[in-house]
Amino acid sequence: MQTNKTNEKFGYFDDANYEYVITTPYTPTPWINYLGNDGFYGLISNTAGGYCFDRDPKFRRLTRYRYNSVPLDNGGRYFYIRDENDFWSATGRPVNTELDEYSCRHGMGYSRFNASKNGIATQVTSFIPLDTKAEVHSLQVTNNNDTSKTVDVFSFIEWCLWNAEDDGANFQRNLSTGEVEVAGSTIYHKTEYRERRNHYAFYSVNRELDGYDTNRESFLGQYRGFDRPQVVENGKSTNSFARGWSPIASQHLKLKLAPGETQSLEFVLGYIEVETDEKWESKNVINKTPANEMAARFDTHDKVKAELAKLNAYWHNLLNKFSVNTPDDKFNRAINIWNQYQNMVTFNLSRSASFYESGIGRGMGFRDSNQDTIGFAHMVPDKVKERILDLSATQKPDGSAYHQYQPLTKKGNANIGGNFNDDPMWMVLSTTNYIKETGDFSILDEMVIYDDQEVATHDHFDHLVRAFNHVVNNLGPHGLPLIGRADWNDCLNLNCFSENPNESYQTTQRGASDVAESVMIAGQFVLYGQEFVDLCKQLGKDELAASCLAHVDTMRSTIEQHAWDGQWYLRAYDSRGEKVGSHENEEGKIFIESQGFCAMAGVGIDDGKVKQALDSVEKHLSTDYGIMLNQPAFSSYNKYLGEITSYPPGYKENAGIFCHNNPWITISEAMIGRGEKAYEYYSKITPAYLQEVQSLHKTEPYVYSQMVAGNDSANPGEAKNSWLTGTAAWNYYAATQYILGIRPVYQGLEIDPCILPSWDKVSIKREFRGAQYDIELRNPNGLSKGTIQLNIDGQAVKGSVIDASTYSGKHTIIATLQ
Ligand code: GLC
Ligand code: GLC
Secondary structure: EEEEEOOOOOOOOOOHHOEEEEEEOOOOOOOOOOOOOOOEEEEEEOEOOOEEEOOOOOOOEEEEEEEEOOOOOOEEEEEEEOOOOEEEEOOOOOOOOOEEEEEEOOOEEEEEEEEEEOOOOEEEEOOOOEEEEEEEEEEEEEEOOOEEEEEEEEEEEEEEEEEEHOOOHHHHHHOOOOOEEEEEEEEEEEOOOOOOOEEEEEEOOOOOOOEOOOOOOHOOOOOOOOOOHHHHHHHHOEOOOOOOOOOEEEEEEEEOOOOOOOOEEEEEEEEEOOOOOHOOOOOOOOHHHHHHHHHHOOOOOOHHHHHHHHHHHHHHHHHHOEEOOOHHHHHHHHHHHHHHHHHHHHHHOOOOOOOOOOOOOEEHHHHHHHHHHHHHHOOOHHHHHHHHHHHHOOOOOOOEEEOEEOOOOOEEEOOOOOOOOHHHHHHHHHHHHHHHOOOOHHHHHEEEOOOOOOOEEEEEEHHHHHHHHHHHOOOOOOEEEOOEEOOOOOOOOOOOOOOOOOOOOOOOOOOOOOEEEEEEHHHEEEEEEHHHHHHHHOOOOOHHHHHHHHHHHHHHHHHHHHOOOOOOOOEEEEOOEEEEEEEEEEEEEHHHHHHHHHOOOOOOOOOOOOHHHHHHHHHHHOOOOEEOOOOOOOOOOOOOOOHHHHHOOOEEOOOEEEEEHHHHHHHHHHHOOHHHHHHHHHHOOHHHHHHHHHHHHHHOOOOOOOEEEEOOOOOOOOEEEEEOOOOHHHHHHHHHHHHHOEEEEOOEEEEEOOOOOOOOOEEEEEEOEEEEEEEEOOOOOOOOOOOOEEOOOOOEEOOOOOEOOOOEEEEEEEEEEO
């Protein structure tokens, strides 16, 4: 692996350390990282901005963050460093003092900030240790001067009053409720603990304090920002005690440093839950024992280092279940490090909390979360199983599903409801993909409630049957699936007709909803319906397989009959039965989603429709920065189409490059053997390839963004909504299962690549159902696709599948493309 420093303005990859190194605090947008693996999470920017929460970023937020603030990225874990004549931020901001050195290394589950000024060097390492509900911030201060120095360190965090929505809105109440305690070097945040909460937070440091502040205005001074706190300027804490207003935690530590000396301070920002009868130590004094026990786990630098090493080992192990070495370093970097990492973050957070998702809006999406699992089933199969079953439990008896559920309660979100008719079939994808990865059919036997039940009466397989039947039972006039509120494209709202700016496109439905049909769902039904048929066959349910196959076949011919527009697939029929996505339309003549799904399903593959549809995608939708969602963009609002026409041309679902659906085309190209096209589409949206356009792109250069502005926009190529996007899972799936072609099937691991002809040799390490395969893919004739000749441990083997029932332990495989 290599480190590439050329041409980069804001940073570079350090692959050997699995890090991205940011070299300025002033990136085009805050470039964030995620801390935490299991229920307790933090978002942390390249200047330590962000916040942390326990499970639910709306209801259990520990620290306060100001979204879309001025200046950007306000609120975080700050360390103010003050020497005799100057002060600065150990994390680059919020103090704007120019540093002699600055870097932020975002790694796997940790971020490390290095700064220096006036010969004083600092390093902050921030992470959430495994199995711990706390952020640890380890600060080291080194005196590189020839003389002794006294350095004042002031820590700072601001408490959020738990319910983040209320915290930002209900000031008549919450400016009066804030409560803290201070004991030793720890500041405890206990707002609302006196009433119905049995949880509190604390901020501790492993050294005696020279002072503290818990009241924000006392620390900052009147009308000052985070960049110039009065206390830091004065060099002295005020020992303020918050009663209401805005409680904070700031510790003052005076360090005397000999020349060359380094001192370490270990800060712990922890979350504690206590049993109701153990809440108090004495009247109105909280039970601090669990907090003190937690802090004690990190009270020396060695202990903290050991915890960080455990975290590193955890990630190393996860990421190494699948690794690849192609002649293309960027491809390797994406597959081996950042794409897998982003997949895990989308697993943890779905679409709930990012720099763009405020953490108070969405819960876990049914559609999104099912799709996300295809990006990490190989890393955390047990968690995938649990996730799929959680999703299954929010399904309704008629096979439809709640569109979202809340992670704290795992209950369907009634405010949003259901009727997004693509939802059910995504569970067929997640479940079959899980079984193919693990060989574990037992997931189908798990008893799972339907949303209205107390006790489960049916197994997960029954949920899949009902998902399948939901499509069959909801067909429109042409025999295509009814769209409901929307399909995958949340903004194609064919039954909404909204004229009121204060209503939601997604939850408003006026149409009778028995006319508007989706070709995307039709293609999805053929693809995952066929998957379901195959699953039934695996289970020996031949009758069910046959009856389902009949529905799938009918849908196939319905699409060919009613949804082929001549050169591509239609997108939909609207509530008036009019075509959407046809050459007959003036705007929105062609859409990507139906091309992707009908092509992946192979509808009309034999008579050239798939190839023609893909050629039309290239001709009408492809740009330098990826494939646009539709063309021409909608230039005015059309209430019969809904939110899609509400966006200015070139943005979001209105002709933006909505990266999530690009891999559907990549996969389709790979399926028909066009390796160069597949690679081109893959690489156009993959961040590892976009280092030269960082200022245009704006978002983090190590993760996918949801949307890149399209050709109709003012600034094609500009990205938004980084991190929490289905693009991560889908592009990983496209690259590993269709470009590299390492594809789990029920029998084992199939090898069916579609690569660049110039890749003469690719090595792959893959853990699969308890075995470790060292695969060497050879391409002596410069092909993209072909027949695979398998040789396992020196023995020629027929076919292209490594049969999982035959192998365990380590094996060497040579797969030759011919
Ligand atoms: C957002 C949503 C996703 C939807 C997509 C297209 O990414 O999270 O559910 O499919 O937009 O509208
Ligand atoms: C808006 C966005 C869409 C997203 C939805 C989520 O409609 O355009 O991308 O899926 O909001 O609520």
